[in-house]
Amino acid sequence: MLGFFKNAFSPRRDHADCSGCSLCLLVCPVWRQSRDISLTPQGHFKAMQHGLSTADPAASVENCTLCMACEPVCPENIDITGTILELRRQLSAPLWLRELQTRIAERAAKPVASPTASSILLTDQALLAHPDTLARAVRLLGGEGAISTSGDCFDISLALEAGATISEQHRERFLTPLRQMKKIIVADGLLLRYLKQWLPYASIIGLGEALSGHAGVRRNLCATDLYVIEPRAYHSDYQRLVKYYDRLRVTHGCAFNLDLQRIAIPATARNLSQRLGLTMPNDEGQTRWVLHGRSINRIVVENLEERAALEKASSFPVVHLADLADVHEV
């Protein structure tokens, strides 16, 4: 009798359940650029339902930016990111990925360093390339004694994004020091998603949420700001964060890069090859769409890659959350 409460208690579903409703198209940056259904989840799921040879979705699988915007809108609760990564796993690995896997294996053989603090910030490469912003972030999050930083995660993040298999041993080596942490703050939203699955009882939070919770940062947010939420972290914990940012809107009045479905519009649209610098990114369409029709004075970002893209596209000052707090508070 209760069979038709289809989403109640239902586990994540797969491509066979795609109803073709097109809701994923509405939020997909690749769709916005191409207007080509074959490059969207609907395109490859529907094609797979109707006789696709499994080598065919390579283009859509490769083009996906993994912004994860499509997942919270999918009424069938399909594990779209998981499916895309699984399909990527089935494509044969290019040279750089094989080298990456060797690197991870070598690192796994080395002893694990003992943690020096009770909390850890797992940075991304963009943050590491901006030491001033990184230092401010660390100080805002608790200070150097209380928080350590680690770039140990880059290879794991990259392997995840490429859909590479990470062996149990390698994963354990990565997770062991994290298990001892009171708090894990993660800059990369895809890694955040997987850490939450791997360490279900740990306290894990995205960098954007961590910094925007700081009183000194909040104090300097204002109604003429456009606050650009980092899409991956947001979509990976959408049900909770949609409410979190809505409260921030109520208290501070700033605009967000949210569409009418309260999905974060990515300010960049980079697939893996573009993020790795193997091909030229083309963010123009996305940044234009984020900024279109806004009356704002400043842009506040959670993610440094998006800062660079928005700086290029607009004349407004673009600041990272960590740079928002007053100097004496840092």
Add this chain to the structure above:
Amino acid sequence: MAKSIDTGTMISETFQRKVIEPSTPSAYSDSCHVGPDALLGIKRQQTNPTRWNGQSWQEFAAALRDHDIELRENIAARGTFATDAGGTAYGLPHGVVIARSAAQVSALLKAAQQFRVPVTVRGGGLTTEGESVAFGGVLLDMTGMSQVLHVDTDALTVRTEGGIFWHSLAEELRRHGMDYLSAPLNLTSSVGGTLGVGGIDVNSPRLGCSADQALSVQVVTPRGNIVECSDTQNAELFQRVILGYGQFGVITEATLKIRRYTPLRMHYFYYDSLRIAVEDMQLLNRNDASDYSGILTIMDCAVNLLVAFDSDEREAAFRANWQSHLRGHGEPGFALCMLRRYVLRPWKLPEAWFLFQRKRELFPEFRRSEYMRDGLMHDRTVVFSRAVWKFWGSKQMVIPDLATSAEKFVEAVERGNAVCRKYFPHYTLYCVGIKLRPEHKAHYEMSCIPPDAEGWAYGCEFEPMIGGQVYSRDYFQSFKNAIYDIGVDLGGSYYRFGGMMKGYIRRVFGDEVVDRHLAMKREADPAMILNRDVIF
């Protein structure tokens, strides 16, 4: 050989490809919804077309190549469009073209006319009777034309390409503080598809159907001419294209009326009688007492009348003048009613449990905090549409409907409800009024608007909740026939009379009207290539 997809322009070869075996064969077998219990002896009315035989396809493909039109013939591209939202009609096109401009569509139609190749136009593909499914020939995917061309906030109009989803249009309009007037509550029907079919919203009792919002459209005729038409320019073509099920041209652009965006003041009234709820809704419509109204049933003894307003003034006027006339209850009052009902009928407790569960699931969805501010609902179309997909959407959707004049509507709803009861344990009825524009009478001929409706037409969708159940296609078909037969009996019409239900068209409209339209169609489309088998 025709052009294939050039993915290389999108991305360099980050990965090399290798052939992969399907990982879970069961996924494919699970997706089959046709049960083994096909009912024998039911008179079938459906006219599922036979597949086009592919004659002259190669010559046609070569002609497209000459015009630099990308034609996709691989199974991935074709398989994507194998069915529509209904999921009961299946067909594969020979090839797919993504619409990119009126000139390209024109070249395509000229070649199709020359080689007699059927062209099926698809917007959102949200038909449920296979109207947007290609049984051979070319599938023209209109979503490739999704640009908003111009928003005029003074004249309150927007010019947009025809393939755009209503939701994408709303996203753009909101950056200007604007909104469209009315559109289907599902986010992903397209402007072009909707202008050809109708477009009913909960503000249609006041603003009319979406098709009536169109001030003018750019059409590519079946012979490939690009024509702008409106009530004053090429009016005859305009009359046939609006509500014309894509028979007389492809809508490539449209100018629509828009309005300033407002959040909603929502009220819900609950009834244990369908008849009384319908009568109260009609009372509100007749007296222009609300900005939005519609009925959604949980069961036929638990009926929700939604009433909403764009402004405090309109809401205050409703409270002062009309609220006391409504015979429905608020939530607590209705809970007491239901308590009384089930205390006296303990053997119906499973029904009460169902109601309770449904309320627990459904109600919070309509009150999500991120869409509510100061008691007002923002972005109602998102709230309603997401609920529609979440709770009613599935790979198979059977949604027959009836459209009648105001006078016949209660009877249509009650008879349709009895049919639903007979066929399915759980179902939903969605009823709404449609304000008619007398000056558009010519648009309404042979459309979803019933011929005898004056002032308002009324529509009711009958949607079984299929869930995990498996029903045969014949079972669905006999259910649909039973609903549609009521329409014939009452002299009404249907929102979904195309596609597999085209057998009903002569029965409903009569030979004289149908033959006249058929003659116009033959004149406009000599090879009868455009959206074949939908109506004619």
